[in-house]
Amino acid sequence: MVASSFPPGQSFSAIYGPVKSWRYGRSLGIDPIGIISTCSFNCVYCQLGNIQQRTSERQIFVPTEQIICELQAIPTAGYLDIDVVTFSGSGEPTLALNLGEMLAIAKKITNRAIVVLTNSSKLDDPAVRQALTTADIVAVKLDAISSNQLRHINQPTETIDLPQILAGIEQFRREYSGILAIQTMVLANWTADIQNNYIRFLERIKPDEIQFNTPSRPRILTRTLESRGNEHSENRSSSYQYFKCITADKLTALAEKINNLTKIPVRYASRT
Ligand code: SF4
Numbered sequence: 001m002v003a004s005s006f007p008p009g010q011s012f013s014a015i016y017g018p019v020k021s022w023r024y025g026r027s028l029g030i031d032p033i034g035i036i037s038t039c040s041f042n043c044v045y046c047q048l049g050n051i052q053q054r055t056s057e058r059q060i061f062v063p064t065e066q067i068i069c070e071l072q073a074i075p076t077a078g079y080l081d082i083d084v085v086t087f088s089g090s091g092e093p094t095l096a097l098n099l100g101e102m103l104a105i106a107k108k109i110t111n112r113a114i115v116v117l118t119n120s121s122k123l124d125d126p127a128v129r130q131a132l133t134t135a136d137i138v139a140v141k142l143d144a145i146s147s148n149q150l151r152h153i154n155q156p157t158e159t160i161d162l163p164q165i166l167a168g169i170e171q172f173r174r175e176y177s178g179i180l181a182i183q184t185m186v187l188a189n190w191t192a193d194i195q196n197n198y199i200r201f202l203e204r205i206k207p208d209e210i211q212f213n214t215p216s217r218p219r220i221l222t223r224t225l226e227s228r229g230n231e232h233s234e235n236r237s238s239s240y241q242y243f244k245c246i247t248a249d250k251l252t253a254l255a256e257k258i259n260n261l262t263k264i265p266v267r268y269a270s271r272t
Contacts, residue, residue: 012034012035012062012225013070013225014030014031014032014034014062014066014067014070014089015028015029015030015031015067015070015071015074016029016031016089016225016228016229017029017229018081018082019229021084021086022213022216022269023139023181023211023267024083024084024086024113024115024137025083025084026081026082026083026084027082027083027084027085027086027115028079028082028084028085028086028110028112029085029086029088029089029228029229030067030085030086030087030088030089030102030106031062031088031089031090031228032061032062032067032087032089032093032096032098032099032102033061033062033089033090033091033092033093033095033096034061034062034090035090035225036052036053036090037049037051037052037053037090037091037223038051038052038053038054038055038061038090038091038092038095039051039053039054039055039091039092039095039119040054040055040056040092040095040119040121040122040156040157040160041054041092041119041121041154041155041156041157041160042054042154042155042156043119043143043153043154043155043185044152044153044155044187044219045153045185045187045215045219045243046219047215047216047217047219047220047227048090048091048220048223048227048228049219049220049221049222049223049227050221050223051091052223053091054155054157055095055157056095056121056122056157056159056160057095058094058095058096058097058122058125058127058128059095059096059097060096060097060098061095061096062096062098063098064098064101064102064105067102067105067106068105068109071105071106071109071110072109079110079111079112082110082112083112083113084112084113084114084115084136084137085106085107085110085112085113085114085115086114086115086116086117087099087102087103087106087114087115087116087117087135088116088117088228089228090225090228092118092119092121092122093116093117093118094116094118094119094121094122094123094125094128094131094132095122099116099128099131099132100130100131100132100133100134103116103131103132103134103135104134107134113136113137114134114135114136114137115135115136115137115138115139116132116135116137116138116139117139117141117183118132118138118139118140118141119140119141119154120140120141120142120165120168120169121156121160121164121165121168122168123140123165123168123169123171123172124164124165124167124168124171125168129171129172129175129176132172132176133175133176133177133178135178136178136179137178137179137180137181138172138176138178138179138180138181139181139182139183139211140169140172140180140181140182140183141154141183141184141185142165142169142182142183142184142198142201143184143185143187144162145162145194145197145198145201146162146194146197147161147162149194150162150165153185153187166201169182169205170204170205173205173206173207179208179209180205180207180208181207181208181209181210181211182202182205182207182209182210182211183211183213184198184210184211184212184213185213185214185215186212186213186214186245186246186251186254187214187215187243187245187246188245188246189246189250190254195254195257195258198258199258199261199262202258202262202264203262206264207264208264208265209264209265209266209267210255210258210259210262210264210265210266210267211266211267211268212251212254212255212266212267212268212269213251213268213269213270214243214245214246214251214269214270215243215245216269217240218240218241218242218243219240219241219243220239220240221239221240221241222239245270246270247270248270251268251270252268252270255267255268
């Protein structure tokens with residue numbers, strides 16, 4: 001059990017935002033993970049800061065009843081200026097055992113498109129793929145195309161390896177009928193080998209789109225619930241770790257090259 005760094009008595013709200021998403025417009029966030037950041041990765045750029053509980057075990061973190069109560073507390077008119085409802089929050093949403101029922105309930109109550117952002121590490125699990133069938137859009141993370149990259153960028157739990165992730169994405173692609181996006185954080189220039197391996201994999205799975213980005217803000221060093229969305233700004237009291245990223249020009253060139261070669265739509269956003 002990991003101790004929370006939040007002040008005693010701080011209440012947890014699973015719903016946050018709406019936040020402005022560069023991909024999906026105005027997004028109402030639902031956090032199925034809770035106060036303690038929990039993920040099977042500990043990405044070097046994670047906006048949540050250092051992950052407090054790194055695990056691949058699925059469990060119930062936030063009761064479905066809490067999600068229902070919070071969603072029902074929003075008047076119907078409150079959903080009118082929301083483009084999508086996004087499951088992300090304080091870690092990896094597919095670790096939540098009740099994800100499937102939460103997606104179905106959120107869709108019913110909000111009548112909005114449901115998006116799930118996942119790190120792909122659980123897509124080899126049939127129960128996870130089944131839970132995701134209700135989502136309209138699933139954005140799956142693929143930052144690494146070599147085991148070395150995976151270890152350095154995503155720092156997964158010991159039980160996760162790259163072949164398992166790639167096989168999980170491929171299987172999910174075969175089964176899922178919604179919109180599948182591959183989301184890739186590009187931190188440094190890619191070698192020719194990395195580019196070729198990435199392109200070969202994408203040509204095999206043919207996602208509906210590719211999303212390239214660089215970290216949109218520095219990494220927070222002290223965990224706060226605000227780091228779930230884009231509500232915190234750098235002039236608050238928290239400390240940050242700054243990254244030197246690939247330049248906007250190079251990201252654009254990479255995105256255009258991959259689009260030209262694969263004919264898959266590529267969207268990209270850069271902080272630099
Ligand atoms: S997968 Fe997402 S939540 Fe998990 S460490 Fe990486 S960026 Fe953070």
